[in-house]
Amino acid sequence: MQKEEAKQLLLRYGAGNCSEAEKALVERYYVLYNESEPALSEDRVEELGRRIYAKLPKYDDQTAVRKLWPAYWVAAAIIVVLGIGVVFYKLQQNVTIPADQVVSAYANKAVLKLASGKVINLSDAENGVLASESGLEITKIKDGEILYKITDEKSGIASVGYNTISTPKGGQYQISLSDGSKVWLNAASSLTYPSTFPLSKARKVTLSGEAYFEITRLNDNNHEPAKVPFAVVTKGQEVEVLGTHFNVSAYGDDLNVKTTLLEGVVRVVPSRDSGKTLSKDGIVLQPNQQAVLTGHTLEVKEIDPDEAVAWKNGEFMFRNEPLENIMREVARWYDIEVVYENKLVGKELFGGTISRFGKVSEVLTMLELTGDVHFKIEGRKVFVTK
Structure with missing residues (x-):
């Protein structure tokens, strides 16, 4: 890539007009620049970058490709890119994914098991009422979403059954629970929950995999907010809330359980092997914080919540993430098997953002562009x- 081509690429990136592959190329260069250009301080580059960014063309279309890094960093890259266009050239040569690979993503696939034992394939079911049980109706309101609606308050409170919704690899689904709370279920996940939530009792669901929750505060009979807690039980922990937005990732093959808070307040409490909580203290999270559970140890860190819920918004978003973690997420979504011919490459860190709804080859191409790794696809x- 010549100097002028590199400059034009950066200008397109700043305007939001570049392709996913070009975006990955620029973002990889940003990482390389940070690691290999100590001559300029970060403050100095940021200052120069802001000056250049002020002169770049503006782009207001909200449908433009999302940028992972701040735009002024891209502008700052112009300062140094003119002398090292060879870096871009070298990275471009890494792409070896065959163009005819067509493993594509799935979406809106799930199976619902009712308290009665009846199993409903939600992918095949038509829109409309799916079942009536325990004083409520379960309705598929559109592709990818079901709604629980109480039709008989007394019946619903007197008899509470448990339902389970499960998504396969490559599937996702949205559930509106009978209390008004909403849950988005990621691929290879399951949620078990009461068909109704009595006002006098705590609300509790069990999650395996990953889900994003928007919890509704219950009202009592006088239409006043009732402090009926909502709890999400996963492997090794319990998350306690009243009304809030948060994401829980608790896959069986992941080393950690991650709870990320977007709005409100939650308490994360580790549990014993028997499932009983260690204490009622736990750790209280504030917005933009993430609790990471490893074994029985909880750690809290500040995080960009967009990373945690990127899957819900139809994206893969990785920032300094080990390749083996990335590939586990890719494998769940595309229902593929990953074979490492070089074990060490799985420990290397990668970053980037790309849509989940393209071909797997597009995701792998981005990873090839952003690091020293190669992929070969054979079937699945x-x-x-x-």
């Missing part, structure tokens, strides 16, 4: 080499 197997 992906081989990873250095």
Whole structure:
């Protein structure tokens, strides 16, 4: 890539007009620049970058490709890119994914098991009432979403059954629970929950996998807010809330359980192997914080919540993430098997943002652009080499 081509690429990125592959290229260069250009201080580059960014063309279309890094950093890259266009050239040569690979993403696939034992394939079911049980109706209101609506308050409170909704690899689904709370279920996940939530009792659901929750505060009979807590039980912990927005990732093959808070307040309490809580103290999260549970140890860190809920918004978003973690997420979504021909490459860190609704080859191409890794697709197997 010549100097002028590199400059034009950066200008397109700043305007939001570049392709996913070009975006990945620029973002990889940003990482390389941070690691290999100590001559300019970060403050100095930021200052120069802001000056240049002020002169770049503005782009207001909200449908433009999302940028992972601040735009003024891209502008700052113009300061140094003119002398090292060879970096872009080298990265471009890494792309080896065959163009005819067509493993595509799935969406809106789930199976619902009712308290009666009846199993409903939600992918095949038509819109409309799916079932009536325990004083409520379960309705598929559109592709990818079901709604619980109480039709008989007394019946619903007197007899509470448990339902389970499960998504396969490559599937996702949205549920509106009978209390008005909403849950978005990610791929290869399941949620078990009461068909109704009596006002006098705590609300509790069990999650395996990943889900995003928007919890509604219950009202009592006088239409006053009732402090009926909502709890999400996962492997190794319980998350207690009243009304809030948060994401929980608790896959069985992940080393950690991650709870990310977007709005409100939640308490994360580790549990014993038997499932009983260790204490009522736990850790209280504030917005933009994430609790990471490893074994019985909880740690809290500040985080950009967009990363945690990128899947809900139809994206993969990675920032300094080990490749093995990334590939587990990719494998769940595309229902593929990942084979490492070089074990060490799985420990290397990668970053980038790309839509989840394209072909798997597009995601792998982005990863090839952003790091020293190669992929080979054979059927539903992906081989990873250095």
